[in-house]
Amino acid sequence: MSGQNAVQRKIDERAMAARWQREVWDGQNSRLSELLYELSDEQLQNEVSPGRNTGVYILGHLAAVNDAMIPLLGFGERRFPFLEDAFFKNPQSADIERPSAGELRRVWADLLGVLRENFDRLSADDWFNRHTAVSEEEFADEPHRNRINVLISRTNHLSYHLGQLALLKNKGEN
């Protein structure tokens, strides 16, 4: 194999790995979008199990995590900084003003769009490059602190809470 071919194959492998992980992220988000389409605002306000978080709180929590991905992956400033206090730093029991289910649905869709546009612009090498919370020097020793691993982690976090949100569906539909 020539050096040129080997370099090309490496790029292809990075591109494939990035595409596969994107597909899992997109797939889980599609499942969540379908679920949000199916659930009424009233259902979203229910607790996923007695005494546990409501659908609104969990959706807000996922939105806060998505919003924080924007600066972490180098896409700019957070779009909805209020999400962090409302759904990440404080538990559901905290006395904090929070958006309605309807507002949260719009925030959610907005953030997914921002992430999608920025993801689409990344090259395969960008995915394997460092995220903004690690310096060039640290990254040389810790190559796992890259964008693709952030996405892997956030996809599993999404899956975790998707399993809970699915409990809000009408009985006989899970």
Place this chain on the structure above:
Amino acid sequence: MSGQNAVQRKIDERAMAARWQREVWDGQNSRLSELLYELSDEQLQNEVSPGRNTGVYILGHLAAVNDAMIPLLGFGERRFPFLEDAFFKNPQSADIERPSAGELRRVWADLLGVLRENFDRLSADDWFNRHTAVSEEEFADEPHRNRINVLISRTNHLSYHLGQLALLKNKGEN
């Protein structure tokens, strides 16, 4: 870059990608192991939300999926074929004899051990090679049908149900 170096880098990248995905799988399994240690058999028999699956059924379902990974990834025969009827093909409501919570804990630990041993033996290239449900010919056109993508998918499936099992904990602990 010489051809040799480029080939070496490709192997290293595959090895890294496989290691990273293993780490997420191991991490989510550690969270589940801690949870299982914390929950009593009585708690495991509870529904995660009223009218939904019990902890025992969900754990059995995850065990059935792990058992099915053994032949799919080329590690041999299923160890506990009864799991498929008990926790995968049939819903919780089906009138089927099922193992106790205690038996299921042992099955679970056993399967994790089998998977761990086999995972440890795989080379980076093995992870990117086809799984047993795809032919050599199909794989040439569909390179995503490999072991690493099975693991990515199963890790997210585990995360999904881990989010539900966490609801079995005593209140004030999630």
